[in-house]
Amino acid sequence: MxxxxxxxxxxxxxxxxxxRKGDPRVGAVVTFLGAVRDMNDGSQVKGMTLEHYPGMTExxxxxxxxxxxxxxDIYQTLVIHRVGPLLPEDQIVLVVATSAHRGEAFAACEFIMDYLKTAAPFWKKEDTPAGARWVDARVTDDAAMARWSKKSI
Known part of the structure; x- marks a missing residue:
């Protein structure tokens, strides 16, 4: 899946x-691994909770x-996204793209991640010393996604 x-x-x-197993065509595998940081927007992050809307998210x-x-021209893609409570250094998301050549796989992986950050229905709540706060999408994430807009979803 x-x-x-x-x-x-x-x-x-x-x-x-x-x-990759059983696919000798694969010459490139590009991955992105996202992890929980201990700081965000100048505040310490003790943990976070990721929520989603089942069915809609998939x-x-x-x-x-x-x-x-x-x-x-890519062969396979994979997205694993964690939900629930997470701590700093925990893995959040894995995006993988395979292809014959690196350029296709790099572009696809970056595109998928840009859209995940802005268009996928996940909600992130951080636990900070000042209390819990919901995290909004960043302007830089929107800008990253906008460059793909010639054929946007």
Whole structure:
């Protein structure tokens, strides 16, 4: 399954090996791994909780992956996104794209991640010394997504 929303952690090496297995066409594997930081917007982050809307989230992610498949000559994609409570250094998201050549895989991986940050229905609440706060999308995330707008989702 190219999309998994889950609370449990994942093994990046095992996920990549499973994605590549039995496909000798693959000459490039590009990954992005997102992790919880201990600081955000100048405040300490003790932890965070990620929420999503089941069904809606998977549909939105599938649309993003379909768009990446339509734009680039890639073979496989994988998105694993964790939800629930997380601590600094915990893995949040894994995006993987495979192709014959690195350029296609890099572009697809970056596109998928840009859309995940702005268009996927996830909600992030950080636990800070001043209390809990919901995190909005960053202007820089919107700008990163805007560069793909010629064929946006």
């Amino acid at each position: 190219p999309i998994r929303i889950q609370e449990k952690d994942f093994d990046i090496s095992a996920e990549i090996a499973a994605l 549909k939105a992610l599938q649309e993003i992956l379909d768009q990446a498949q339509a734009r680039w």
